[in-house]
Amino acid sequence: xxxxxxxxxxxxxxxxxxxxxxxxxxxxxxxxxxxxxxxxxxxxxxxxxxxxxxxxxxxxxxxxxxxxxxxxxxxxxxxxxxxxxxxxxxxxxxxxxxxxxxxxxxxxxxxxxxxxxxxxxxxxxxxxxxxxxxxxxxxxxxxxxxxxxxxxxxxxxxxxxxxxxxxxxxxxxxxxxxxxxxxxxxxxxxxxxxxxxxxxxxxxxxxxxxxxxxxxxxxxxxxxxxxxxxxxxxxxxxxxxxxxxxxxxxxxxxxxxxxxxxxxxxxxxxxxxxxxxxxxxxxxxxxxxxxxxxxxxxx
Numbered sequence: 001x002x003x004x005x006x007x008x009x010x011x012x013x014x015x016x017x018x019x020x021x022x023x024x025x026x027x028x029x030x031x032x033x034x035x036x037x038x039x040x041x042x043x044x045x046x047x048x049x050x051x052x053x054x055x056x057x058x059x060x061x062x063x064x065x066x067x068x069x070x071x072x073x074x075x076x077x078x079x080x081x082x083x084x085x086x087x088x089x090x091x092x093x094x095x096x097x098x099x100x101x102x103x104x105x106x107x108x109x110x111x112x113x114x115x116x117x118x119x120x121x122x123x124x125x126x127x128x129x130x131x132x133x134x135x136x137x138x139x140x141x142x143x144x145x146x147x148x149x150x151x152x153x154x155x156x157x158x159x160x161x162x163x164x165x166x167x168x169x170x171x172x173x174x175x176x177x178x179x180x181x182x183x184x185x186x187x188x189x190x191x192x193x194x195x196x197x198x199x200x201x202x203x204x205x206x207x208x209x210x211x212x213x214x215x216x217x218x219x220x221x222x223x224x225x226x227x228x229x230x231x232x233x234x235x236x237x238x239x240x241x242x243x244x245x246x247x248x249x250x251x252x253x254x255x256x257x258x259x260x261x262x263x264x265x266x267x268x269x270x271x272x273x274x275x276x277x278x279x280x281x282x283x284x285x286x287x288x289x290x291x292x293x294x295x296x297x298x299x
Contacts, residue, residue: 007293014290021283025276031257032272035265038173043116043247050256051176053249054265055113056167057120065107069142069161070133075109076122076164076260078102078129081140084156097158100140111172111249118247120172120260125251128261128268129162164262171268173259175252180245190233195226 038052046053057075059065067077082097104127110117135146136155146159164170198205209221209228217225251258261268 010293011290014286014293017286018283018290021279021286025279025283028272028276028279031259032269032276034173034257035171035269035272040265041176043111043113043118045115046118046176046247048176048178050252051174051249052265053111053113053118053172053174053176055111055170057164057170057262058110058112058117059166060108060110060119063107065105065109067161067163068103069159070146070163072163072165074163074165075168076105076107076127076129078104078127078162080160081142082158082160083140084154084158095154111170116247118176118249120174121248121250122260123251125174125258125260127162127164128259128263128271129164130168130262131165132160132162134158134160164260168262169264171259171261171263171265172249173257174249175256175258177248177250178245179248187230187233187237190236191226191229194229194233198225198229 035052040054041047041051043053043055059075064073065075065077066072067074067079069079069081079102080099081101083100085096085098104122106123108119108121111120133146135142135144135148136158137144138156140157142157142159205225206217209217209225211221211224212218263271
């Protein structure tokens with residue numbers, strides 16, 4: 001008689017495989033269709049909200065970024081260090097790898113599409129890179145360059161690093177916001193500060209705004225002083241250069257996809273369709289195996 005624990009193990013495993021295969025298949029197919037159906041916007045004319053952008057990545061001025069394992073300059077990176085927990089025996093690999101350290105870049109970078117630049121805040125994004133490096137060593141942090149292996153024995157550590165380089169072509173789906181510079185942003189605060197400064201010289205204030213000559217500034221005269229302060233502040237602001245607008249792409253803050261990919265749109269959509277096809281295949285195999293399992297138990 002079969003062990004009942006085996007039945008429940010395989011029932012749970014296959015149930016998770018069926019549910020996971022269906023979920024990933026529909027998700028990746030949805031992303032592929034989203035990429036194909038969403039028009040690519042230009043930074044200069046993009047509407048506020050959820051957009052699709054394409055351009056070349058650039059580092060922010062004065063903010064270089066370096067991949068931690070290879071020390072290669074880039075604009076984004078992700079790494080993982082794994083340690084061997086098994087060993088090879090009788091010519092068969094039984095090694096298992098456990099992640100002991102990992103991380104990813106959260107440093108902003110620029111996207112330039114030729115019409116303008118926007119800052120990309122990568123926090124929370126699903127990122128696909130075109131370059132990945134995997135190599136091995138015997139230390140918790142790599143001391144050998146990629147491509148080199150320990151001279152003796154099996155390596156204890158595996159290093160895995162992904163990078164996006166400056167000037168790579170990028171595709172971004174996310175929330176687009178423009179922070180417009182304006183000379184009037186602090187107008188009320190500047191008016192209050194100017195009036196406070198005038199109050200320090202009561203004699204001068206009365207000389208300028210005491211129309212009836214009673215030596216005091218009445219409420220009506222004080223309102224005239226406020227109007228004069230507003231006019232003065234407005235003139236000062238008009239003389240100052242208006243700060244340039246700053247465009248930013250961030251996580252939508254909803255269930256909408258935030259994607260950064262180092263692939264052109266058509267190739268990116270094909271990659272997600274291939275993923276969806278594999279997930280559907282896995283779903284079909286797991287469904288068949290689950291049906292066979294139940295048929296064998298319940299006849």
